[in-house]
Amino acid sequence: MLDVIHRRPVPDPWAEGEKIPWNDPDFSERMLREHLSQDHDAASRRFEVIDEHVDWIHQGVLSGTPTRILDLGCGPGLYTSRLSKLGHECVGIDYAPAAIAYAREQAEREKLRCTYLEQDIRVADYGTGCGLVMLIFGEFNVFRPADARLILEKASRALERDGLLLLEPHTFSAVQKIGEQPASWYATSGGLFSDRPHVCLTESFWDPERKVATERYFIVDAQTGDVTRHAASTQAYTDEEYRSLLLGCGFGEIEFYPSLRGDLDESQADLIAIVARKARAA
Numbered sequence: 001m002l003d004v005i006h007r008r009p010v011p012d013p014w015a016e017g018e019k020i021p022w023n024d025p026d027f028s029e030r031m032l033r034e035h036l037s038q039d040h041d042a043a044s045r046r047f048e049v050i051d052e053h054v055d056w057i058h059q060g061v062l063s064g065t066p067t068r069i070l071d072l073g074c075g076p077g078l079y080t081s082r083l084s085k086l087g088h089e090c091v092g093i094d095y096a097p098a099a100i101a102y103a104r105e106q107a108e109r110e111k112l113r114c115t116y117l118e119q120d121i122r123v124a125d126y127g128t129g130c131g132l133v134m135l136i137f138g139e140f141n142v143f144r145p146a147d148a149r150l151i152l153e154k155a156s157r158a159l160e161r162d163g164l165l166l167l168e169p170h171t172f173s174a175v176q177k178i179g180e181q182p183a184s185w186y187a188t189s190g191g192l193f194s195d196r197p198h199v200c201l202t203e204s205f206w207d208p209e210r211k212v213a214t215e216r217y218f219i220v221d222a223q224t225g226d227v228t229r230h231a232a233s234t235q236a237y238t239d240e241e242y243r244s245l246l247l248g249c250g251f252g253e254i255e256f257y258p259s260l261r262g263d264l265d266e267s268q269a270d271l272i273a274i275v276a277r278k279a280r281a282a
């Protein structure tokens with residue numbers, strides 16, 4: 001507990017950890033349960049919501065034309081599996097082992113044209129010839145700005161001529177709201193951060209200069225008192241900042257949409273969808 005008491009009063013963004021531990025094998029097993037749960041829209045959204053998104057991606061973004069799709073941070077492949085059934089050939093990359101194992105099993109069982117790579121999208125080879133590269137459910141903002149830019153540049157190179165990027169980032173105000181949450185805690189006999197009885201203490205910070213929200217998690221094991229720390233930082237961007245970032249990373253024809261359904265969805269108001277075309281010169 002001295003770790004908690006002697007923590008820095010205010011964290012430097014990303015200095016105390018990149019993200020929650022998606023790629024830890026045990027954590028990813030527990031997270032898979034959350035991805036697949038139909039009780040909430042955390043980790044992945046409920047299937048009925050995903051079906052609406054897939055419908056818009058297929059009809060609204062791709063005009064129903066089958067293409068090669070790369071899904072960055074694909075999780076258990078809930079979007080790619082559906083898109084492949086509509087005629088697309090899909091590649092999903094994610095570094096969570098349990099999510100990728102689930103996606104592969106589904107693809108094999110249902111004979112889907114999906115390939116999954118268990119890799120970190122900051123370093124993975126994206127290949128070439130894609131008609132669409134997507135990175136959804138707000139994950140874009142959790143990357144350091146330099147990594148976010150690198151991912152966009154790699155996405156642009158992976159696209160064929162006139163190919164499309166589909167990004168679903170957070171709104172600026174949603175990120176600020178994350179950073180301004182009051183500190184809180186819960187006690188559980190087992191949950192996402194540990195199978196063992198524990199207390200989870202969380203605190204959040206908003207850095208108004210860097211426009212970054214940082215969340216800290218202290219997991220206190222009920223039997224040993226050992227504390228495990230996690231932290232995640234989330235970068236806020238205005239719409240104009242998204243636009244200029246995309247222009248600088250080889251994209252043009254940038255269109256903003258209120259949700260991944262194409263129209264306003266009050267239940268997903270913290271996120272927007274952006275579709276951008278690979279610039280001819282890129």
Ligand SMILES: C[S@@+](CC[C@H](N)C(=O)[O-])C[C@H]1O[C@@H](n2cnc3c(N)ncnc32)[C@H](O)[C@@H]1O
Nearest residue numbers: 022043044073074075094095096119120121137
């Ligand atoms: C919020 S979940 C969304 C999953 C999926 N896109 C969906 O909507 O169902 C974010 C996903 O990004 C993955 N992820 C985060 N950082 C990553 C990285 N650096 N490389 C690969 N995958 C990453 C996580 O493992 C997780 O599966």
